[in-house]
Amino acid sequence: xxxxxxxxxxxxxxxxxxxxxxxxxxxxxxxxxxxxxxxxxxxxxxxxxxxxxxxxxxxxxxxxxxxxxxxxxxxxxxxxxxxxxxxxxxxxxxxxxxxxxxxxxxxxxxxxxxxxxxxxxxxxxxxxxxxxxxxxxxxxxxxxxxxxxxxxxxxxxxxxxxxxxxxxxxxxxxxxxxxxxxxxxxxxxxxxxxxxxxxxxxxxxxxxxxxxxxxxxxxxxxxxxxxxxxxxxxxxxxxxxxxxxx
Numbered sequence: 001x002x003x004x005x006x007x008x009x010x011x012x013x014x015x016x017x018x019x020x021x022x023x024x025x026x027x028x029x030x031x032x033x034x035x036x037x038x039x040x041x042x043x044x045x046x047x048x049x050x051x052x053x054x055x056x057x058x059x060x061x062x063x064x065x066x067x068x069x070x071x072x073x074x075x076x077x078x079x080x081x082x083x084x085x086x087x088x089x090x091x092x093x094x095x096x097x098x099x100x101x102x103x104x105x106x107x108x109x110x111x112x113x114x115x116x117x118x119x120x121x122x123x124x125x126x127x128x129x130x131x132x133x134x135x136x137x138x139x140x141x142x143x144x145x146x147x148x149x150x151x152x153x154x155x156x157x158x159x160x161x162x163x164x165x166x167x168x169x170x171x172x173x174x175x176x177x178x179x180x181x182x183x184x185x186x187x188x189x190x191x192x193x194x195x196x197x198x199x200x201x202x203x204x205x206x207x208x209x210x211x212x213x214x215x216x217x218x219x220x221x222x223x224x225x226x227x228x229x230x231x232x233x234x235x236x237x238x239x240x241x242x243x244x245x246x
Contacts, residue, residue, distance in 0.1 A: 005242065006068050008032070008108070010055050010075030010101055013226070014041040017074050017116065020231025024239055029068045032058045032075075032104075055100045059107035070108045072238065076116035076226055077101050098125065102132050112238050113138060115161035116226055122159060129161060138163040145230050156227065160234055164241065 004027040009018050012031040022028055031042050031051040039051050052061045055075075062070070077098045098115075105113055115129065126142060133140040140163035146156065 005071040005112070005238070007072040007074055008058075008062070008070045008104075008110075010058065010073065010104060011077055011097070012042060012051075013038050013076070015045060016226035016228050017076065017114070017231045018042075018046070020226070020228040020233075021072070021074065021114075021235040023228065023232045024235035026072065026235055026239075027068075029070065030062065055097060055104065058100075059104050062104075062108065070110050072112045072114060073101070073105050073108060073110045074114035074116075075101055096125065098129055098132070102136065105133075105138075106136055109165070111165050112242075113140070113161070113163040114234060114238070115163075117159050117161075119144065119157055119159055126159070126161070133161075133163045137166050139166050145233065158226070158230065162234070162237065 004025050006029045007018065007021050007026050008030040009015070009021075009028065010032045012018060012033040013035075015028075015031070018028045018031070028046055028049050031039075031046065031049055032053070032055050033039050033042060033051060034053050034055075039053065042049070042051055050067075052058050077100075078096065101115070113133065117125075121129075122142070130140050130142070140161055142159055142161045144157050144159055146158075
């Protein structure tokens with residue numbers, strides 16, 4: 001049996017992306033998250049995984065001691081500048097932290113990159129991301145996934161960027177959006193909807209963080225979190241490509 005892919009998640013929040021990728025067999029080896037409440041949630045559910053608080057110094061932190069190789073760098077880089085709400089400054093927004101994520105990718109040279117953002121990113125910032133990935137030696141594609149396609153009772157469309165190091169075999173159409181929903185993945189392989197009145201808690205997460213009473217922090221963390229079922233589907237696409245590339 002092959003070794004699992006090791007994941008470093010940046011802008012990890014409460015670990016929705018990590019949970020989904022872990023479900024498909026990937027191994028979480030590091031988190032980077034600036035919010036103390038979210039880091040407490042991450043520590044509760046991944047107590048053995050080291051966590052850092054600043055993506056801008058994450059590469060130096062990772063190299064500061066012996067650590068596992070990183071096969072996948074994943075992260076939902078801050079999207080306030082790309083959202084259709086607000087001032088829509090895009091790359092000029094001081095909260096635009098894709099360059100910091102790019103620096104981590106450049107320093108760690110993972111085989112795969114998974115990025116997540118809002119739909120407004122398609123016209124504000126995505127071109128820069130794809131160009132930077134190409135300059136770093138990656139082939140990248142972008143596509144949209146809707147939470148309802150994965151069984152959630154709401155649409156919550158998100159843009160995902162998937163990239164792999166050039167030199168890996170990538171047949172035509174790999175990482176391309178598939179299906180008439182323009183979703184990354186296989187929309188026809190949807191899990192059964194849990195029911196119209198309830199979206200069940202994620203296993204072992206229990207509506208984000210039991211034992212931590214900060215309601216405002218919990219709600220903010222939920223609003224920013226990647227739906228684990230969506231991350232799980234993204235993880236399957238990466239693993240399919242990885243298996244075919246060996």
